[in-house]
Amino acid sequence: MRYWLMKSEPDVFSIDNLKNSPRRTAHWDGVRNYLARNLIRDQMRDGDLAFFYHSSCATPGITGIMEIIGAAHPDPTAWDPNSPYFDPKSSATAPRWYMVDVRLRQVFKNSVTLTELRKYPQLEQMPLLRRGNRLSVMPVTPQEWDFIEKLAE
DNA sequence: GCCAACGTTGGC
DNA sequence: GCCAACGTTGGC
Numbered sequence A: 001m002r003y004w005l006m007k008s009e010p011d012v013f014s015i016d017n018l019k020n021s022p023r024r025t026a027h028w029d030g031v032r033n034y035l036a037r038n039l040i041r042d043q044m045r046d047g048d049l050a051f052f053y054h055s056s057c058a059t060p061g062i063t064g065i066m067e068i069i070g071a072a073h074p075d076p077t078a079w080d081p082n083s084p085y086f087d088p089k090s091s092a093t094a095p096r097w098y099m100v101d102v103r104l105r106q107v108f109k110n111s112v113t114l115t116e117l118r119k120y121p122q123l124e125q126m127p128l129l130r131r132g133n134r135l136s137v138m139p140v141t142p143q144e145w146d147f148i149e150k151l152a153e
Numbered sequence B, C: 001g002c003c004a005a006c007g008t009t010g011g012c
Helices: A015-019 A034-043 A142-151
Strands: A003-008 A025-027 A049-054 A061-074 A098-113 A137-140
Touching: A003 A061, A003 A142, A015 A049, A015 A061, A015 A098, A034 A061, A034 A098, A034 A137, A049 A098, A049 A142, A137 A142
Parallel strands: A003 A049
Antiparallel strands: A003 A137, A025 A098, A049 A061, A061 A098
């Protein structure tokens, strides 16, 4: 089993939106970055766990935990001209972008803010904290995962 | 709103 | 294949 961190702007899709989704499950659509896509498509497995990270907001940070449901599959928003994620170079026969389904496992009582994450040398290797990093899907080591889970208690 | 950093595009 | 220009991300 692998661990992940996935970013979302809460104005677009927040952890409360996921909580209020049917069966607390949703498509994690709209990823339009090749490295992130490759991680989703090639590395994510059913049952993996992921931190839900709120970005581009007043208090960026990790707000809870979700589970990856099933395998990656093509992201149909890429071939919907009315979607903000439309990509004319993707099609149903030659999909360019992939997504996974996620199910909410836990909303942290206290989210672990970006400011707090930066305090710990144990976490300084996380891509999230590296200068200029913009990857919206990234792996988390088991050590980092355990450490952050304890911070959320 | 600013701006640093990065990814993508497209001309050559 | 190079690289400048451009667009986006995301913290502040």
